[in-house]
Amino acid sequence: QSVLTQPPSVSAAPGQKVTISCSGSSSNIGSNYVSWYQQLPGTAPKLLIYDNNKRPSGIPDRFSGSKSGTSATLGITGLQTGDEADYYCGTWDSSLSAGLYVFGTGTKVTVL
Amino acid sequence: QVQLVESGGGLVKPGGSLRLSCAASGFTFSDYYMSWIRQAPGRGLEWVSYISSSGSTIYYADSVKGRFTISRDNAKNSLYLQMNSLRAEDTAVYYCARDGVAFDIWGQGTMVTVSS
Numbered sequence A: 001q002s003v004l005t006q007p008p009s010v011s012a013a014p015g016q017k018v019t020i021s022c023s024g025s026s027s028n029i030g031s032n033y034v035s036w037y038q039q040l041p042g043t044a045p046k047l048l049i050y051d052n053n054k055r056p057s058g059i060p061d062r063f064s065g066s067k068s069g070t071s072a073t074l075g076i077t078g079l080q081t082g083d084e085a086d087y088y089c090g091t092w093d094s095s096l097s098a099g100l101y102v103f104g105t106g107t108k109v110t111v112l
Numbered sequence B: 001q002v003q004l005v006e007s008g009g010g011l012v013k014p015g016g017s018l019r020l021s022c023a024a025s026g027f028t029f030s031d032y033y034m035s036w037i038r039q040a041p042g043r044g045l046e047w048v049s050y051i052s053s054s055g056s057t058i059y060y061a062d063s064v065k066g067r068f069t070i071s072r073d074n075a076k077n078s079l080y081l082q083m084n085s086l087r088a089e090d091t092a093v094y095y096c097a098r099d100g101v102a103f104d105i106w107g108q109g110t111m112v113t114v115s116s
Helices: none
Strands: A009-012 A019-022 A035-039 A048-049 A063-068 A071-076 A085-092 A101-103 A107-111 B003-009 B011-014 B020-023 B033-041 B043-053 B056-062 B067-071 B079-082 B092-100 B104-105 B110-114
Touching: A009 A019, A009 B011, A019 A085, A019 A107, A035 B003, A035 B104, A048 A063, A048 B104, A071 A085, A085 B043, A101 B043, B003 B104, B020 B033, B020 B092, B020 B110, B033 B079, B043 B067, B043 B079, B043 B092, B056 B067, B079 B092
Parallel strands: A009 A107, B011 B110
Antiparallel strands: A019 A071, A035 A048, A035 A085, A063 A071, A085 A101, A085 A107, B003 B020, B020 B079, B033 B043, B033 B092, B043 B056, B067 B079, B092 B104, B092 B110
């Protein structure tokens, strides 16, 4: 059972914006950087955002990340059909009851 | 180019063993920490194990502790996961991932099915 909670699904029309929340606690998001991963159908996950809000080379600025307290948010603007995927947040956790690294429950983005 | 390629997956009976391998290329493998991450069919991502660049520091998820062993051979640019006492709930795609800026490089995954 994941310790990071995400909405199961979000949807919007092409060109619109979606936001995905990731809720954690002081032992994970509250004290560590958050990353976001995109998993297109049938493929391996891909790093989208690291250190809360940084984009790796090649990731368009339509994708953005932020963090406040024990929550993080991924934003996608100018939604495209190619953005249909599952999105996961992830961070390190210092709690003895959790794994060393924890992922969110995952959010499926649907482009209407 | 920078690449990770897993191998070694397959069908195994409950209680059996399997050894996964991950071959790295395109970067200095010995500079990076590495992890194994798995995904059960239709489920989310689960971090499994982590090893430091020298192999001196290792961590496991509670779900695999005592059954799985992570190791690496920097001379061969390879990462391994020895899986013993396998259970049905270990059925998943297993990914190796480079821990650079977060998990910045992932392999394509190898499927492990535990079933009688």
